[in-house]
Amino acid sequence: MANVRKACHKDGYIPSKLLLEHALKEAARAEFTDKMQFAFILLRTLDKRKQNRLDADFQGMRSLYDEHIGLLLGWARQSAPYLHVDSRDQNLVQLVVHIVSHHPPTKSSTQEHVATTLRDLQNQAKNVRSEGAAPKERGTADGSDELHEILTHVTFRRKETKNFSMYFAVYRANGGTICQKKSQLECAQAILKRSHTDGFNWRHLLVLNFDKADDDAQT
Structure with a gap:
């Protein structure tokens, strides 16, 4: 591929x-x-x-x-x-x-x-x-556990604009952008919402912090 x-x-x-x-x-x-x-x-x-x-x-x-x-x-x-x-x-x-x-x-x-x-x-x-497969991954009913997990594990990148910073996460497969928000929290909330509405599995599809650690270890 x-x-x-x-x-x-x-x-x-x-x-x-x-x-x-x-x-x-x-x-x-x-x-x-x-x-x-x-x-x-x-x-x-x-x-x-x-x-x-x-x-x-x-x-x-x-x-x-x-x-x-x-x-x-x-x-x-x-x-x-x-x-x-x-x-x-x-x-x-x-x-x-x-x-x-x-x-x-x-x-x-x-x-x-x-x-x-x-x-x-x-x-x-x-x-x-x-x-129970999906609820087990999501944690609490309001999604707060999974939101914390997204903030902890997803790699958020920052882009400076003229007036403020923008944060975004990217797809592991091709580097495409999933969200662009003014804070990591807003970006994580957008990812969580998509996870709950259409079964989007961010753990498999997004670049995570341990992916970067693996890359650093190999260089």
């Missing part, structure tokens, strides 16, 4: 149909961790395409995604039997559900199949949450 990450825009999306086509071919051979990274890059790409659907670079991306939606569903089906024993599989299934829910297929021939698969995946993901 190194070539896919290199092809990404600094904000974490693939900027052209040709690059997306190459990325999808590479993703078909991806290992588990790379599947997670690619799925997130694909989500960012589709979101960006939705905002800039008239731009030349984004023409044809939606049809290309439609043609390969079976790849994502296949990953999710492979992970589904392990939802109760491995949080990584749970995260991948939730991410696929999120992508397909927000970017449903346009071809009528695949809509019914995708809808059935999506319902099955959503039900399995909900069952895992109801059994």
